[in-house]
Amino acid sequence: MINAKLQLFDGDLPVEDITNGWYDEFRNSNYGAIITFVGVVRDEDGIDGLSFDIYEPILNSWFDAWQKKAKKSNAIVLMAHSKGDVLNHTSSYIAGVCSPKRRVALELIDEFVEDFKKSAPIWKYDIIDGQRKYAEDRSTKIDGAGILS
Amino acid sequence: MVTIDFLGPINKDSLQVDIKNLSELSEILKNDEAVSSWLETCAVAVNDTLIRSKNIELNSGDKVSLLPPVCGG
Numbered sequence: 001m002i003n004a005k006l007q008l009f010d011g012d013l014p015v016e017d018i019t020n021g022w023y024d025e026f027r028n029s030n031y032g033a034i035i036t037f038v039g040v041v042r043d044e045d046g047i048d049g050l051s052f053d054i055y056e057p058i059l060n061s062w063f064d065a066w067q068k069k070a071k072k073s074n075a076i077v078l079m080a081h082s083k084g085d086v087l088n089h090t091s092s093y094i095a096g097v098c099s100p101k102r103r104v105a106l107e108l109i110d111e112f113v114e115d116f117k118k119s120a121p122i123w124k125y126d127i128i129d130g131q132r133k134y135a136e137d138r139s140t141k142i143d144g145a146g147i148l149s
Numbered sequence: 150m151v152t153i154d155f156l157g158p159i160n161k162d163s164l165q166v167d168i169k170n171l172s173e174l175s176e177i178l179k180n181d182e183a184v185s186s187w188l189e190t191c192a193v194a195v196n197d198t199l200i201r202s203k204n205i206e207l208n209s210g211d212k213v214s215l216l217p218p219v220c221g222g
Contacts, residue, residue, distance in 0.1 A: 039222045052221070053156070053157045057197040058194060058199065058214075061197065081221060092222065093221065093222040113222075116222065117219075117220070117221060118219070119219070121156070121157075121216055121219055122220070122221030122222075123157030123158055123217065123219060123220065124221065125158070134157075135220050136218070138220050139218035139219055139220040140220065141190050141192070141218045142199065142216055143192070144192050144193075144199060144200070145189075145190055145191055145216075145218070146190065147171070147175075147192075147193055147200070147201065147202065147203045148171065148174065148175040148178060148188045148193060149175070149179075
């Protein structure tokens with residue numbers, strides 16, 4: 001069963017395997033709240049799906065920093081993400097938090113997902129007619145961008 | 150030599166350049182048509198650590214990565 005805290009997959013995520021794996025791994029750790037957020041690719045603007053590039057060294061350090069932050073609240077964070085193509089109505093992203101208390105988990109998952117969207121080194125492309133088109137208008141500059149300009 | 154990696158949608162092969170700091174890199178990339186338009190929006194990492202200042206000395210064997218705007222999920 002899959003249970004690593006950060007998991008990357010080629011293509012769409014095996015959602016049940018991932019979330020069941022985390023549940024089996026962490027339900028005996030005395031966490032009172034286990035929250036998962038499952039992102040599903042929507043059929044909109046004529047896309048067939050999304051595609052992703054990930055830069056893993058910086059993703060790992062970003063995730064490690066979040067794990068340290070969560071630990072201060074006696075919580076842990078979990079994440080799974082796709083690389084490559086993910087078709088409509090399948091999942092490309094799961095975030096999770098395990099915490100002794102629900103309030104910590106609810107607040108942390110909000111912050112974790114929002115920071116993920118603006119900081120994690122992942123690039124999104126729309127798949128249209130078999131071609132990848134960079135989702136530039138939905139992308140966010142990482143803090144500190146522009147120092148070479 | 151310092152290796153320059155262009156991540157994600159920049160879609161450009163790595164460069165090997167003989168430079169001593171990021172200011173020199175900035176001058177080189179401003180004159181590169183494939184990259185110059187990305188500079189304003191790209192974050193920069195040196196040896197996989199994001200940095201916020203151009204005042205960084207570089208040594209042979211270092212790696213500089215340019216990270217365009219992101220959108221995970």
